[in-house]
Amino acid sequence: MQPVCLVIGAGAGIGGNVAKRFAQEGYHACLCRRSDEAGLARLVEEIKDEGGSASGYILNAVEEGTIEERAMEIERDIGPIEAVIYNLGAQIGDRNLQATSYRAFEMGWRLATFGLFRTASVVTPKMEERGRGTILVTSATAAVRGNKGQHSHAAAMGGRRMLCQSLNAEFGPKGIHVAHIIIDGAVDAPDTLGKMLGPEKFQELRETRGMEHDGLMLPTKIADTYYHLHQQHRSAWSHEVDMRSFSDLPWWNH
Numbered sequence: 246m247q248p249v250c251l252v253i254g255a256g257a258g259i260g261g262n263v264a265k266r267f268a269q270e271g272y273h274a275c276l277c278r279r280s281d282e283a284g285l286a287r288l289v290e291e292i293k294d295e296g297g298s299a300s301g302y303i304l305n306a307v308e309e310g311t312i313e314e315r316a317m318e319i320e321r322d323i324g325p326i327e328a329v330i331y332n333l334g335a336q337i338g339d340r341n342l343q344a345t346s347y348r349a350f351e352m353g354w355r356l357a358t359f360g361l362f363r364t365a366s367v368v369t370p371k372m373e374e375r376g377r378g379t380i381l382v383t384s385a386t387a388a389v390r391g392n393k394g395q396h397s398h399a400a401a402m403g404g405r406r407m408l409c410q411s412l413n414a415e416f417g418p419k420g421i422h423v424a425h426i427i428i429d430g431a432v433d434a435p436d437t438l439g440k441m442l443g444p445e446k447f448q449e450l451r452e453t454r455g456m457e458h459d460g461l462m463l464p465t466k467i468a469d470t471y472y473h474l475h476q477q478h479r480s481a482w483s484h485e486v487d488m489r490s491f492s493d494l495p496w497w498n499h
Contacts, residue, residue: 264276427487
């Protein structure tokens with residue numbers, strides 16, 4: 246059976262490009278996303294057109310049992326999940342405290358922290374049996390710095406970071422590599438930044454900061470780092486990595 250890279254949060258930015266990168270190396274990429282079936286199908290077809298192997302699934306990670314059922318089906322029907330990319334965002338927008346409802350605050354936690362907990366709970370037993378596996382978790386600046394208007398996002402991502410540390414402490418000695426990856430900058434991704442800004446402002450930003458300027462993080466280059474982390478020798482594993490464009494100030498100076 247073919248080894249599997251499971252991507253939860255497979256949009257056209259980081260998630261989709263990481264799936265493509267693993268598929269180039271012989272993995273079957275299982276791409277999961279909440280909506281946009283047409284966009285999901287395009288990503289799967291692009292991987293297949295390049296000679297890779299992939300399948301796509303619409304998955305609402307907040308719904309009870311969805312992550313667990315999908316992971317078990319993949320293990321049974323496709324192959325062993327060797328790598329998991331947990332790439333779900335939890336950004337609900339810039340809101341002051343009074344504008345942040347209980348429901349909105351909880352949603353950030355469900356996406357960022359509880360969803361990762363559920364994913365780890367279902368994939369680690371099989372990884373532990375095999376004595377190997379990788380869990381790569383996309384995170385954000387909010388994991389290390391809380392800003393005004395980011396009550397839900399900072400709390401959710403801070404929880405994600407601490408959960409990754411706990412998972413690493415338990416499963417690292419069992420051969421499972423857990424890495425927390427802080428994306429400390431704007432990513433040239435139409436499914437995330439593009440939707441937040443709208444098509445005109447996104448294109449303007451690409452032309453002024455991105456493209457040949459390299460001021461926006463390129464998903465294909467981010468994907469190279471994800472695959473590198475997966476390939477690291479266990480004598481020199483990285484647990485936390487922060488990434489940004491060369492022209493951006495790092496989180497601790499900005």
